[in-house]
Amino acid sequence: MYQLRIYTLRTAEALREYATVHWPRHIPSLREFGVTTHGIWTDHNAGAHRLIALIAYADGAEPADVTAAYMASPEFAADMQGFDVSNILNVEELLLDPTSGSPLS
Numbered sequence: 492m493y494q495l496r497i498y499t500l501r502t503a504e505a506l507r508e509y510a511t512v513h514w515p516r517h518i519p520s521l522r523e524f525g526v527t528t529h530g531i532w533t534d535h536n537a538g539a540h541r542l543i544a545l546i547a548y549a550d551g552a553e554p555a556d557v558t559a560a561y562m563a564s565p566e567f568a569a570d571m572q573g574f575d576v577s578n579i580l581n582v583e584e585l586l587l588d589p590t591s592g593s594p595l596s
Contacts, residue, residue, distance in 0.1 A: 492548045493529075493587040498579055500540040505578035506533060510542050513574050520566035524557055525549035554586065 500506040510533055518528045527547045534541035548554050561567050 492552070492554060493589065494546050494548065494554055495585040495587060496544045496546065497581075497583040497585075498542045498544075499581040499583075500542065501578040501580055503537065503540060505575075506540045506542060508574060509578070513570055514542060514544065516570035517567075520564075520570055521546065521561065523566060524561045524564075525552055526557060526561070554584075 498509065500509055510531065514531050521528060525548065529545040529547060531542060531544045534543065548557055
């Protein structure tokens with residue numbers, strides 16, 4: 492199952508730090524929880540301060556359970572060390588199902 496995650500950050504500096512330091516740390520630690528990162532992007536609109544990540548969960552995984560376990564883990568704490576999480580104003584999570592014509596189906 493795929494998920495699009497959209498993070499809205501407080502400032503351009505918070506977005507830069509999250510996109511270049513902290514989210515890249517998530518990639519290998521999420522892999523330990525069966526989550527594959529397909530890409531991370533920043534919103535083209537510079538004033539939006541948004542980071543977008545496309546991830547996929549292992550077959551049969553329950554995304555909410557995996558997310559809760561990851562966020563309670565020492566790996567997540569290490570990934571976020573030094574980042575003020577109050578700079579994340581919102582996280583939108585969209586579960587996606589590929590269509591039959593999709594190259595990812």
